[in-house]
Amino acid sequence: MKGLYKYLNGYKKECFLAPFFKLLEAAFELTVPLVIASLIDTGLANGDKGYVVKMVLILVAFAFVGYGFAITAQFFAAKAATGFATKLRHALFAHIMKLSFKESDKQGTSTLITRMTSDVNQTQTAVNLFLRLFLRSPIIVFGALIMAFTVDAKAAVIFAVVIPLLFVIVFFLLSLTIPRFKSVQAALDKLLGLTRENLTGVRVIRAFGLEEREIINFDTETDKHRRVQEVAGRISAIMNPATYIVINAALIILLYSGAIRVESGALKAGAVVALVNYMSQILVELLKLANTFISITKGLACANRVSAVFNIPEGMEVKVEVDTDAQNTDGKDTHTESSAISEASREKNSNGKYSAVKFSHVYMKYNEGGEDALEDIDFEADYGTVTGIIGGTGSGKTSIVNLIPRFYDAEKGTVYVAGRDVKDYEVASLRDMVGTVMQKAVLFKGTVRENLKWGNADATDDELKEAMQLAQISGIELDREVEQEGRNFSGGQKQRLSIARTLVAEPPILILDDSSSALDYATDAALRKALRTLPWKPAIFIVSQRASTVQHADKILVLDDGRLVGQGTHEELINTCDVYKEIYASTEQG
Secondary structure, X not given: OHHHHHHHHHHHHHHXXXXXXXXHHHHHHHHHHHHHHHHHHHHHHHOOHHHHHHHHHHHHHHHHHHHHHHHHHHHHHHHHHHHHHHHHHHHHHHHHHOXXXXXXXXXXXXXXXXXXXHHHHHHHHHHHHHHHHHOXXXXXXXXXHHHHHHHOHHHHHHHHHXXXXXXXXXXXXXXXXXXXXXXXXXXXXXXXXXXXXXXXXXXXXXXXXXXXXXXXXXXXXXXXXXXXXXXXXXXXXXXXXXXXXXXXXXHHHHHHHHHHHHHHOOOOHHHHHHHHHHHHHHHHHHHHHHHHHHHHHHHHHHHHHHHHHHOOOXXXXXXXXXXXXXXXXXXXXXXXXXOOOOHXXXXXXXXOXXXXXXXXXXXXXXXXXXXXXXXXXXEXXXXXXXXXXXXXXXXXXXXXXXXXXXXXXXXXXXXXXOXXXXXXXXXXXXXXXXXXXXXXXXXXXXXXXXXXXXXXOOOOHHHHHHHHHXXXXXXXXXXXXXXXXXXXXXXXHXXXXXXXXXXXXXXXXXXEEXXXXXXXXXXHHHHHHHHOOOOOOOEEEEEEOOHHHHOOOOEEEEEEOOEEEEEEOHHHXXXXXXXXHHHHHHHHOO
């Protein structure tokens, strides 16, 4: 939580004024019973109507002034809490966007969404309540005790006994409920994760006719959440009757002893009424304090969960910062050399030039302690060449291409881009050099033009249309609206628009990760032919499970269970690699 205080820095004035006006309101509230006592003992007892009217007007004035103070305090508290939450949410979103794929996978999408929404909202509520009530309630409670002693010290002894007893009851019950409310939040996390999973995979669920099973699973998790919440609610519900019993018992004693003393003339009736009012104020404020304490505790728990996300290291560790411009197609390096990196530290290919991409005995795993997803991968690819990557499901095809833009890091070995270890690049600079079209085509709400300009914000309409032609998509206007996630486009259209978006950037390294799976064979072939004509001659990587998509590549990498079992041309692999022959037979002749 400590790291989150800085988001209140711009609201120091509001953080002071909110509790200040609440304290002014409390001062007026503590004065009201004394005015009522004076009204009864002086005005009503003496039949002084003018005095009664005067006291009533004072009470009305107190009400309006107190109301004004309360509204003012609420305004400043709300302004501070809302501004705090806005800054916090922006910072959290920016931090999450910088997390590596590995950390995002580890945390889970549903957890990160919960942190940004529910947890930030709970933290905002806690800040609001703290500024408004956390100081007011104790001041009312102890202020009422002090005022009771000024009214009648003997009767106030009852207050001195009741207040500690109430505090014991309240905080004992809080000690039981707070851990359970934390369990409620954890159960809610799990429920939200299940909900997101079901909504995201609703098509798969329907395809397999498993709606009833998922409904049962959801009901089970909902019941678990309900049971945890009911236990916390039942314990919390004891607070009201327990405190009311103590307060009402005290009121009975106070009224009984007060009546006797009034009859004997030792105490005035107005003083008894004032003491009863102070006792009622104590009851109300203790209940407010208990509820405020619960909300603030829940808010602190949520704030700690948000802080935990901020504590996740963002991005990837960079060994050396260098300025990076892409190597051109003639093999002439245009990188600005850093004094921290010597020319001798860079890797050249057998022709004495820098390869576009080189893997040197690379191992990779997704989870610490898990099995290797890739084992001893060793190959290189030059600019102007096409490298096909093929293998069965789960063989590690996507894992290889994810290491090039450094979405993940290698456990052992080195990945080189333009002769440099990828860890020597600033991540943003590296990814400017690598254009990746992911397995799942994703479009964003807006227009086709806005989506394509993600690749190059300065691209002209002619350049956008040229990229669309290269991606084999035509007949779509640049001003056409794109719905959320591109729902108004077919799978093939989304894939080709995604390819066009990447081509607009003219990256020196182009990765197509199974991005033509929704295309027919003729369109797929036309796309591959067009990629050969790209004027900037990028190093192209094509990932596919279809042999026809990669068979005309300059080099084909064949993967099996994370291992590179063959590399070469189609003709070479047909004669030497059993895994490739099996894939070719199943996809092209089956």
